Structure formats: structure tokens, C-alpha cells
Amino acid sequence: MAMIRIAHISDTHITGESAYKGYAYDLIVNEINRGNFDFVIHTGDVTNQGLREEYERASYELKKIEKPLVVIPGNHDVRNVGYELFERFIGPLNGVYEFENGVLIWVDSTIPDLSDGRVGGYKFRWLKARLEEYSDRKFKIVAAHHHLVPLPDTGRERNVLYNAGDVLDLLLRHEVNLYTCGHKHVPNVYRVEDLVVDNAGCTSCRKTRKGDVNSYNIITLHDDGRVEVRIRRVTGDEVRKEHRPVRPKIFIPRGKRLLRIVQMSESNVSDRMYFRRKVLENVVRTINEKLKPDIVIHNGDVVDMGIERYYEKAYEFYEMIKAEKLVVPGHNDITYLGYDLFLEYFGEPEIKELGGFTFIPVISAQYETPIGVVGRIGQKKLARALEEYRESFTVVVLHHNIVPIPRSREVGFLEDAGDVLRTITGGEANLVLTGHGGNSFGVKVEKTPLVNAGSVSWELHRNPFGNSFNLIDVYRDMIVVFEVQATWGSGRLLGIWKIKGSFSP
Amino acid sequence: MDMGAPIKAYMTRKLIGVGPDDTVKRACEVMVEFDIGSLVVVEEGRVIGFFTKSDIIRRVVIPGLPNDTPVREIMSRELITVSANTPVREVLDLMAKKGVKHMLIEEGGEIVGIFSLSDLLTASRRRLETAIAAE
Numbered sequence: 001m002a003m004i005r006i007a008h009i010s011d012t013h014i015t016g017e018s019a020y021k022g023y024a025y026d027l028i029v030n031e032i033n034r035g036n037f038d039f040v041i042h043t044g045d046v047t048n049q050g051l052r053e054e055y056e057r058a059s060y061e062l063k064k065i066e067k068p069l070v071v072i073p074g075n076h077d078v079r080n081v082g083y084e085l086f087e088r089f090i091g092p093l094n095g096v097y098e099f100e101n102g103v104l105i106w107v108d109s110t111i112p113d114l115s116d117g118r119v120g121g122y123k124f125r126w127l128k129a130r131l132e133e134y135s136d137r138k139f140k141i142v143a144a145h146h147h148l149v150p151l152p153d154t155g156r157e158r159n160v161l162y163n164a165g166d167v168l169d170l171l172l173r174h175e176v177n178l179y180t181c182g183h184k185h186v187p188n189v190y191r192v193e194d195l196v197v198d199n200a201g202c203t204s205c206r207k208t209r210k211g212d213v214n215s216y217n218i219i220t221l222h223d224d225g226r227v228e229v230r231i232r233r234v235t236g237d238e239v240r241k242e243h244r245p246v247r248p249k250i251f252i253p254r255g256k257r258l259l260r261i262v263q264m265s266e267s268n269v270s271d272r273m274y275f276r277r278k279v280l281e282n283v284v285r286t287i288n289e290k291l292k293p294d295i296v297i298h299n300g301d302v303v304d305m306g307i308e309r310y311y312e313k314a315y316e317f318y319e320m321i322k323a324e325k326l327v328v329p330g331h332n333d334i335t336y337l338g339y340d341l342f343l344e345y346f347g348e349p350e351i352k353e354l355g356g357f358t359f360i361p362v363i364s365a366q367y368e369t370p371i372g373v374v375g376r377i378g379q380k381k382l383a384r385a386l387e388e389y390r391e392s393f394t395v396v397v398l399h400h401n402i403v404p405i406p407r408s409r410e411v412g413f414l415e416d417a418g419d420v421l422r423t424i425t426g427g428e429a430n431l432v433l434t435g436h437g438g439n440s441f442g443v444k445v446e447k448t449p450l451v452n453a454g455s456v457s458w459e460l461h462r463n464p465f466g467n468s469f470n471l472i473d474v475y476r477d478m479i480v481v482f483e484v485q486a487t488w489g490s491g492r493l494l495g496i497w498k499i500k501g502s503f504s505p
Numbered sequence: 506m507d508m509g510a511p512i513k514a515y516m517t518r519k520l521i522g523v524g525p526d527d528t529v530k531r532a533c534e535v536m537v538e539f540d541i542g543s544l545v546v547v548e549e550g551r552v553i554g555f556f557t558k559s560d561i562i563r564r565v566v567i568p569g570l571p572n573d574t575p576v577r578e579i580m581s582r583e584l585i586t587v588s589a590n591t592p593v594r595e596v597l598d599l600m601a602k603k604g605v606k607h608m609l610i611e612e613g614g615e616i617v618g619i620f621s622l623s624d625l626l627t628a629s630r631r632r633l634e635t636a637i638a639a640e
Contacts, residue, residue, distance in 0.1 A: 118637055118638060118640065119637070120637060120638040120639060120640025121634070121636075121637070121638060121639045122639065123640065124637075125634075128507070128510075132509060132510055132511060132592075135511040135513070135589075135590040162637050163635045163636075163637035166634075166636075166637065167635075169633070170633055173513070173515070173633065174511070174513070174514055175513055247612075247615065247617050248518075248520060248552065248615055248616055248617045249518055249519045249520060250520045250521075250522050250545070250550065250552070251519060251520065251522065252521075252522050252523060252524060252547060253521065253535050253538065257538075407636065409637065464630040465630060480539070491540050492623075492627060496519045496521070
């Protein structure tokens with residue numbers, strides 16, 4: 001059976017200094033040369049500082065690879081105006097590599113002298129045009145240096161791709177099969193809907209994490225559409241993951257709805273002009289009279305500021321809702337006296353069981369900063385709760401988005417998003433509800449759908465459809481999420497996902 | 506909306522359907538519950554038919570068929586499809602010329618999505634752009 005085999009190396013950090021481990025590089029390159037690979041991808045940080053002598057050495061070292069090679073610039077390569085040298089010593093910063101049945105499009109995601117990433121407008125449009133041009137290819141690979149979804153074991157979520165949400169949305173819409181990247185020195189493979197996100201660890205840099213060794217990834221594109229990635233460490237250990245896109249995706253509703261959730265966020269009740277009181281009144285009426293959910297979840301930013309007057313108003317609104325409620329605090333809620341006021345008005349969020357469903361609230365808000373954290377103890381608590389309630393349908397509820405949201409400038413809003421995402425996917429949570437960023441978005445990572453709510457009644461949002469909230473219906477074998485326009489009540493399907501191993505409460 | 510983008514970028518790739526032996530009543534319940542105007546008919550994981558609300562008016566209500574008629578008797582078997590790689594511009598042109606509100610999208614011999622007028626309305630507000638920086 002025909003297949004394509006790719007060696008994926010990254011973060012070689014070639015330099016005369018101790019950061020570079022030449023023997024690890026040679027070991028991996030020899031293995032690649034002996035292996036049956038069609039081509040090799042290097043996802044950046046070829047050099048350590050972007051210096052001329054490093055580029056000279058790198059161009060020599062890279063020639064040891066006896067296969068077609070695509071090299072992408074990383075943040076270290078563009079230090080000291082290294083991007084000019086990259087083009088001179090290595091090759092183009094952006095480009096296209098065609099192979100049988102497929103295409104690899106690589107894009108420069110670096111920002112000179114910063115560790116963060118960005119695929120700016122010109123490059124984004126160029127990428128889009130290439131995806132259109134190669135739309136009919138069976139395998140579409142996009143490669144860049146920066147990671148797209150948070151990675152475990154990276155400490156703090158930082159140096160992110162500022163517009164990761166927009167890039168992710170573009171790749172999903174164009175049915176890209178594989179995104180390859182490096183940057184964080186942690187090998188990892190996630191499946192995001194049908195996109196395999198393949199992070200290489202570091203091939204030859206001293207800076208590994210958690211005492212890990214150097215590694216590279218082996219990608220196999222199978223003729224039947226399967227994308228297989230093996231993380232191969234220099235010790236010879238291998239971790240293998242694969243995904244086969246399901247096509248067509250057909251949903252045949254059977255049986256009655258088991259549970260209906262209304263999910264909202266960022267009502268930001270206040271007397272500021274950005275707060276749309278009438279819209280929120282309308283939403284409360286729609287919930288009570290038309291939607292009649294089993295539970296209403298508010299993902300935080302109930303008030304715009306943590307002051308008594310706003311909490312009093314907010315409380316009046318939410319008292320009007322007849323259904324069960326679960327409210328977690330957002331960063332706005334705990335500003336000023338908010339921490340105490342939240343507890344006074346809404347109480348400590350507690351695990352709520354409803355039939356066979358368990359709602360697990362997670363506190364992520366920090367005092368006076370939009371950046372959230374679950375924390376190492378919080379993650380353990382969450383993991384224990386997911387284990388304890390394994391038999392039920394587990395819904396994790398927190399304020400901060402874990403995967404990047406389109407139209408928002410992602411700066412790592414949840415500082416330990418990588419470890420939290422691993423806790424959630426590892427514990428196979430059935431659903432995760434978040435509400436930060438002012439835009440609605442739903443995506444499945446591994447087996448867990450993560451749904452973000454837009455802003456329900458705050459004018460400062462990022463949603464082209466205006467203020468909205470989500471309506472989530474759970475059936476025996478699927479979850480259906482509609483986004484409901486807050487003023488007009490019209491619905492749009494935001495996502496629909498199968499529940500593995502049909503659930504019966 | 507990007508008129509040059511392949512229709513796959515804007516289509517609904519998750520299809521909601523019924524079985525061929527499901528009744529028209531059940532199909533209508535699904536349409537109402539999911540707020541959609543058409544359904545695919547699925548047998549053994551493959552799309553074998555398609556029908557819209559107006560098909561129900563034309564083929565069930567007016568002839569006076571009972572609402573427990575199986576959908577296989579009223580569905581369209583001849584499917585109007587376009588390839589998933591067809592640019593949006595061409596799909597709109599085809600829909601306008603054929604006067605249809607729903608277009609089934611095909612790839613590799615299988616129905617993989619649908620593009621309807623409501624998808625068009627959604628797409629009209631969705632630019633595949635980034636505001637992050639001009640760079």
C-alpha cells in the first residue's frame with residue numbers, strides 16, 4: 001500500500017555553545033538517512049541566536065540530511081535580524097512543497113526579537129490562497145514554528161501564536177490533515193476535530209523539559225487517509241498515535257433529549273453603556289418561556305466590576321431564571337471587593353449532580369488580571385473529580401478559554417492551559433464549557449468537545465453575529481450545540497459531536 | 506465571505522439525517538428540533554436520498570399522504586451535487602440557475618456536506634481573515 005513517510009525534526013539550536021548537542025543531532029540524522037523517508041520537515045529554531053557563524057554551521061549540518069528537506073524559521077532564527085541570514089543560508093521563509101497526493105505549505109510565524117508568534121494579514125492571505133490552490137489534494141500539511149493548541153509540561157502558557165484562533169479556524173475549514181510545529185521542546189500529538197496537531201520535541205537542544213531526552217517525530221500518511229505520528233526518542237522509545245478522519249459525518253437523532261443546558265458568559269451587568277440590559281432581559285425571558293433548560297450555566301463575568309451595586313443588579317437578573325443554575329466567577333467578577341461579593345451573592349461553586357450528569361466547576365479567575373490559572377493543586381482536584389464521576393456524563397465549567405478563540409488576540413489567557421487540557425482530555429471529560437474572549441467557538445480535542453460562549457449582553461465582543469448564548473442539547477449518542485442570537489433568538493449550529501459509547505444516565 | 510474559497514470552507518460538514526424507513530412525521534420532528542430545512546436519508550452510513558420542507562409540501566401534504574409514510578417513498582434519489590473544491594462563486598451561480606436552496610457537496614464519490622441559503626447567510630458574515638496585524 002502506498003504511503004508517505006516524513007521525518008519531523010525541530011529546535012536543533014545549532015551553535016558553538018553548549019545549548020547544542022551535536023551527538024544527538026548526528027544520531028537522529030543518521031537514523032533518518034537510514035530510514036525510508038520521503039522527506040524531512042524542520043519546524044524551526046535551526047540556530048540558537050540567529051548569528052552568522054551559527055547559520056554557517058547550520059547550513060553545513062543540514063546538508064548531512066540526505067533527503068528532501070523543508071526548513072521553517074523559528075523565533076531563535078530571527079533574533080539579531082537572523083531572518084535575512086535564514087533566506088541566504090537556508091531558504092525561503094514561506095513556501096510550498098508538493099508530493100504525491102499532497103502538499104506541504106509552510107509559513108513564517110515569527111516576530112523579530114520576540115518569542116511570540118503571529119501569522120499577519122499578508123501571510124494569512126497567502127496561506128489561504130495556497131489552501132485554495134491545493135484544495136483538491138488528499139493530504140494537506142501546514143507547518144509553522146509556533147504551537148496551535150496548548151501543550152502539557154511546558155510550565156506557563158506563553159510565547160503563543162497571537163492569532164492561533166484564526167489560524168485554527170482557517171485550517172479546519174480547509175480540511176487540513178496535519179499541522180506540524182515545534183517551539184516548546186515538548187513532543188505531543190493532539191487530534192483537533194480531523195486535524196492532527198503534531199508537535200516535535202527538540203532534536204538537539206539541551207533545553208528539554210521534565211528531564212526528557214531529545215526526540216523527533218515520524219509521520220506516516222496512509223493511503224486510506226489515516227495520519228499516524230510516532231514520537232521517537234533517542235532512547236529508542238516510541239509513542240504512537242493515529243487518526244482517521246470520519247467522512248461523511250452523519251448524525252441520525254434517535255430518542256428523546258436527555259438534558260438541555262443554556263450556557264452564557266460575559267453578561268457584565270453594570271450601569272455602563274456597554275451593558276445591554278434589554279438584551280439580557282430578553283434572554284432571561286427566552287430561557288424561561290421558550291427554551292426551558294434543565295440547567296443554566298454562566299461562565300463568568302457576571303458583573304463588569306466587583307462592586308455591590310452591580311452584584312445586586314446581577315443577582316436580580318439571575319433570580320428571575322427558574323432553572324437550576326451554576327455560576328463560576330470570571331476575572332471581572334473578582335475585581336475590587338468582588339471575591340467576597342461573589343461568594344455572598346452566588347455562593348461557592350460546587351459540583352452539581354443532575355440525573356446522570358455531573359457539572360464540575362473550576363475556579364480559574366485571578367485577582368485584578370484577565371489571565372487565569374487553575375493551578376497544580378486545582379488540576380489534581382479536577383483529575384480526581386473526573387475519575388470519581390467517570391460513570392456519569394462529566395461537564396467541566398470554567399471561565400477561561402483553553403483552546404484559542406477566533407478573532408481574539410491570544411496571549412495565553414489560561415496560564416496553565418497546556419496541563420489543564422491534558423487533564424481534561426486524559427480524564428475524558430464529556431464536555432467542557434468556557435466563556436472568555438467574547439466569541440463563540442466549539443471544537444473537539446481528542447474525545448472532548450470544548451465549547452466557548454460569546455458575550456450575552458456586553459457590547460464589547462468579537463462575534464460577527466452579535467451577542468449570543470449557547471443552547472446545548474445532549475442525546476443518548478450526541479451533543480448538539482446551537483448558538484442563539486441574544487436579541488433575535490435565531491439559532492445557528494455551532495457544533496455537533498458523537499458521544500463515544502452511547503451514554504445512558 | 507471569500508468568493509474564491511472552495512465551498513468546503515463554508516459548508517456544513519455535519520449532516521443530520523433519518524433512515525429510509527423513518528416516517529415523514531419523525532423526519533418533520535427532526536427538522537423542527539434541529540431548525541433545519543432539509544434532511545439526508547442514510548442507509549448503512551451512505552447518503553441514498555435527500556428531501557426538503559418543500560418536498561414534503563409537494564409530495565406529502567398536497568397529495569394527501571398520511572404522515573406515517575416512510576421517507577424512502579418521498580425522498581429525491583437523484584441528488585444535485587457539486588465537488589467540495591468548487592469555488593463559492595460557482596456554487597452560488599449554480600444554485601441561482603437551478604433555483605435550489607440546498608446544494609449537496611460531494612468528495613471522493615460521497616456526500617460530505619451541504620450548503621444551504623442559511624449557510625450562505627452565515628458565510629456572508631464570516632471573513633476568513635485575521636485582524637492581528639497587516640504584516
